[in-house]
Amino acid sequence: MLGVSRFIKVTDINAAQLRSGAYRQRSAIWALVFKEFKIRLGKSRIGFFWTMVEPIIGMIMFGLIRLSIGQSEVHHVPVMLFIGTGFIVFNAFRSGMNFIPNAIIANQGLLNYPQVKPIDTILARFILSIWLHLLASSFMLLLLWWVTGDHPSFVDPLLCIQTLVLATLLGLGVAFLIAIYGTQHESVFKLIGIIGMPMMILSGVMISMNELSASARQYLAWNPIIHLVEGFRHGAFGTRLFPEYDLGYPTLVTVLLLGLGYALYYNYRFKLLMK
Template sequence: MSRTSVRSDVSIAVSVWRALFLREASARLAGARAAWIWILIEPAAHIIFLMVVFGVIRHQVRQDANIEMFVFVGVWGFFLVRNIAQRGMEAINANQALFAYRQVQPVDTVLVRATVEAFLYVIVGAVLLAALALLGIDVRPADPLLVLWAAFLLWAFGLGLGLMFSVIETLLPGLGKVIRIVFTPLYFLSAVMYSVSSLPRSMREVVLVNPITHGLEAMRSGWFAAYHGEAHISLGYLAFCALATVFLGLAMHMRYATRLTAQ
């Protein structure tokens, strides 16, 4: 008697994710000439520029955090969210041909892209930290678990945005350009280059509406033992926003599943 092996749904999903991960990683790193260099240079350029602005031009040095790591945390954390959201937004259109295989669903492409981007940014962060350490800068976090938890929540929030934006970009392509533009002012409203506690109270309340701000300030609190951030920073708020966006994004994928694969 011949045995017929039936693969479980979990086994099929894992195989699909593994194949998509290898495909996305290859495309991300080899899609254009020196693409991997740009992945490293973009955040490095922002960090160097802000170090010059704060350390030389304005002579602003915080007493509770070294300026190099202060800038690093802000830039790395924001770029993590932005890149996951924007790359996730493009995932469905970039993988339309794969939906001919019923095992591959639109949501899979977004989840895998978010994972690939997180993997790449962990490498980018490690390389930049190594470079700073070679310059004699103390890169050791005071509370690594808090830093990792805040980074994970930022990743989850970026994933939620990517899930929602991917549906919007596929069904209403014109809105994708607007979403990309919105990330520019969001850069200045996410505490990338300043501490929330240094802002006037009226401006502080506006900035604290942004969940990314809570993640970046929490990472700084975990990195610097003496860092005095805003008292109203809440990882619970960031976790709620991350969970809400992921839930809403998955609901949108379920609601418009047929239309997403028929584009």
């Protein structure tokens, strides 16, 4: 009898703690999101402006290169739009990469509140970078539509959403790992800037996999982002997918990275709190 009543009591407590725990985390994350937003806007309007304009400048630069060698379309897609959509998917992966990994260090003072856990600071920055990315992407598409009259037809909108969500989560997975290591060894942060540019070229932002030879494709197909970029374009324009295309691959990588990130977070949770 005693055992049974005790058991019930314990689970009751656990359920209540779980509820209040989830509530605590939600309000902590929202408070952090608003705070980050305020800092981001307050510190530099230029920073916000740059977030909106950077992908457009990239699109125009690479677009002009292709236009200058006489290519105005890639698989019947206007070249600017083709490259622009490449940036939309790639930046979903990349946009938080300079911002999320510093989250724990930048919020060190606020970790003194028991309600704020290191992981909350990462999630808050992740949420903010999604917002900014969606804003920048919509801005880019509307501007293109307005200037050139071209726009995606979104033949498979679900696939577009799926690839975008996967790209943001894949980005979170990588940023999470960098955050955990970088908080302990700050030199790790320097890698981000070095790897960014080659990654963009290798992710099919301005080329299509079907323009390449089979042997080149085999190497590039190891990059999970290229599957997402091409998948998004397939959903947006109905362009043909490349033979090695497999959405399961980036999904698997994302799940593994997030799992590894959380395991490492759990393992280093004491160190991350240390000042």
